[in-house]
Amino acid sequence: MKHEASASTRLKALVVARLMMGDIDSWEHYLSEIETTSRIQNRRTARSVMSQISFSYKKTSQNVLKFIEENFVGIGLEELAQLSASILPGVGLSLRLSEFEATHFGLAPSVKRRFPAHSHLRISLWGMQFEFPEMHFLNDIEAGSIELNQVSALLKPYAAVVGNPKSQQIEVAHLVSRQKLLCRALVSASFSLLEAYLSGLFFIAANESRLGNAATNEDFRGFARSKESAPLKTRLDRVLREASGGHASVDDEPIRGYIDTGKRYRDAIHHTSPFERKDVEAGGRLIALYELDPVIAFTCVEHSLFTVSLLERLIWQDELETDVMQRSRVLLNLLPQPFEAPSPTTP
Incomplete structure (x- = not known):
């Protein structure tokens, strides 16, 4: 005693x-x-x-x-x-x-x-x-989404300006630069969130032999240990199939669109080059970088949050919410619906 x-x-x-x-x-x-x-x-x-x-x-x-x-x-x-x-x-x-x-x-x-x-x-x-990578990227998404909404609202009046647009070029240029910065940041954060989340699942599977509250087999643990740095599409597909018992995969929308289309913008930001690549024509990444706008950024964020939320529900199979699940749900409600049309670009 x-x-x-x-x-x-x-x-x-x-x-x-x-x-x-x-x-x-x-x-x-x-x-x-x-x-x-x-x-x-x-x-x-x-x-x-x-x-x-x-x-x-x-x-x-x-x-x-x-x-x-x-x-x-x-x-x-x-x-x-x-x-x-x-x-x-x-x-x-x-x-x-x-x-x-x-x-x-x-x-x-x-x-x-x-x-x-x-x-x-x-x-x-x-x-x-409690600090973990997903927390930081969720915070980035929250802060970036709020500010992008604010900047886009400030740009709205300029879309209806008639006459000489150059008279307000300085004001518009500053706002558009901020808008572009925030769009790039949100696309990056959306993929960083998913990458960090998947790496965390693999780490836990390799070290604790579980995926959520379900035990994992040696085949999946071996995949987690050896394929942690495999292409995002490969890792995501394996986790989706494992967590859903084969009922979900990266071929399901909106996940497929996020991986196939969203990746184009992520690569344009992180691997900027005018050269041709096996998956893009010469200059294609530059075009993607230039056309990035709030609609694209918010779509990437929405699909990332959807994917993480889906996996959280699949691997836990109960009504209790993890911090990641709760934050993802709240942030999904924060996104503008429907997404605002692109604002004017700098002359």
Whole structure:
């Protein structure tokens, strides 16, 4: 039977928990509270110095116990207090989930279900967060979509301008440049999201022998280990067929259109060249680069989010949403429907 934690340990655990819940606003504040807890010898003195620590002892204890129950397994206040030794003021803590669990304590299954197994757990003034590649590309898509909508709206009035268009050339040129930049960024982010997502699935399959909540066979694990850098179409098709039991593939729309057409614009951005390639005529990539517009960009984003959402539903086969699934659904609703027609180009 575990002995009861000391007053100093209990209060230190409360401070660490408040940091993990995002309730501490500065590292100076955190460090001051941690140092104060080390001077506490018993519960009586603990309560006597509460004025030095700006939170309610009883209320915070209840919140922390709930926080522990919802997020971790097999730990108490002592284990939480010990975590303070690994949190560097001004920096925080960042570890891969597997490393965090091996070094400190386990995360609740419901928490690990929401985030990819290759995520990093971060503790900072923003609280306890989970970082993984898909998160960054989803953030890129969200920020880019919002700004592209704003820029396109600013360009609308110029489409109806009559007379001498050169009188407003400077204003239009600046907005069109921003619009083109955002279109390129969204196309890139849409493919980066899918690439990162597939790589994560292969990594988990190779290391944990599962695809979502289903066990994988050796054939698929071998594919995951040896074909992680195969062409996107090959990898996506294999995962779709595996996850759906052979009922879905890259030949299904809109996935086929995204891979066949969207790739043309991705290659135009990342492999820009006037030379002929086996899949494009001379100058073809330049034409694709020049014709890129909001309709094309938002279509690539929509199809990428659709593909990721479809795979998430297939591999988990339940109603619980992962963070990637939830974010993808929200972003799909953020896209303009129907997509706006292209705005005027720079003279």
